[in-house]
Amino acid sequence: MFRFSDYLRICRENKGVTQTELVDELIAADSVFHSLDATTLSRWERGVSKPALSKQTLIIKYFSNHFGRVYPFLEEAEPIKIEKSFCAIGFSKMLGRHKMVMDFPTQSMDINLFRIQLFQDSSHQQTAVRKNYLILKELYGSNFSEQQHQMLAEHPANYFSICDYMGDYYGHFFALKLTTVAFEKVINFSITIDQLTLDDIAAQDEVGSYYYFGFFSIGEVVISLIWINFYTHLIKEQKRVRNLGATIVTKEGETIAKNMNTENTCSIEVGGQTISSFQATPAQMLITENIVKMLFNPESCPELH
Structure with missing residues (x-):
């Protein structure tokens, strides 16, 4: 660390x-x-x-x-070094509970055997796409088809990571890199996620904003490793990221959003259900006492003792 x-x-x-x-x-x-x-x-x-x-x-x-950049000089380090500096247990406590995080006892498993891979490098692509499709269907009643999910997953600008443990699927995280215009429309409910197309995805070298598009995990350790991988990616790519955000329908989701230091932008009622949007800049999400504690204070991390 x-x-x-x-x-x-x-x-x-x-x-x-x-x-x-x-x-x-x-x-x-x-x-x-x-x-x-x-x-x-x-x-x-x-x-x-x-x-x-x-x-x-x-x-x-x-x-x-x-x-003029978050964590100056740290972002120059190799991704693996940044990842290993994070305290996974600390991340788990920061995130709290969520219905998309199962209770499988991963604490007894060898944490070094978990592998977080990008979508294009994973052998669990179909499993992850199918799972994300079902999640959006359950939470939002989304009309996105699996084929649309597949196209978005394959787009190189989007961030889709998958967790593998000894050849088995253990979870995933999916974020769309939207153009700044498309992101603002989604966050302000001017359009629904069903209306997004590939034209709304920012180019890899273009400044865009990440919209959280779904995640799932077998257990707490896995979701911590998945988020650590994304935070590392965010530190490295911060110059090309303007904002991050999500639309949320559950109390657990709101808790996670607040713990990540995002702010409630607005809310609407749809079919008797309240949908709230949250967003933050990379600096707001990355420079918090929780993150500083996990990055620079190894003595506070139980897994290192």
Whole structure:
């Protein structure tokens, strides 16, 4: 896992300021640092002591704003290194319960044997597409056909990951990379997801917004690994992502949306059912105390002890 002490030093050195200069800048940026001095900052960089989680988050926000990207320099690391830095158990607790996460006892399974693969690399493509089709049918009464699902799944700009364990399907996560115009229409209920076409999908190298299109998991460990894979992807691809969002019909879904620091945009009533939309920027979702804790505080992760 990454350590906050190392990350703090790397960001400061790349900014080209001394410890004393950084202290002055942090104090000017937020009054919470009013008592900070260079001696304390030095102790933080050497790992002798560590600031409270709230201050770690503020410092990371400060560097992210200065360098114009979320988690500067971290996004340059290999995806596997970022993934291994996340605490899977911590992610599971952050997400909470959901009807699309089964109670299969995956805790006793070897976590190193789970493989998160992109759709095009998986042998469980049909299983995942079929499962997602049934989920949308159950939750939204969607008129999307399996063939339409298949076309969207095969589009290289969309994000579709599938979990494999020793040759068996264990779950998936599907997000559409919509054009910014199409995303706003869906989030504001100007159009329904049934009306989306391939023309509404942003190109791979184009700035777009991710719309969560369905997920399923056999157990808590699996959904944590699936989300960690997506968060890693988001850190790496942040320059091409404007917003992220979903339309939600369940209380469990609302809880997850709020835990991920997304905001309720609007709600409508359809056939006696309330549908709410939630959205956030990559920075809103990624720079939270929960994420900072899982990325930079290995001592707080039970699975590492």
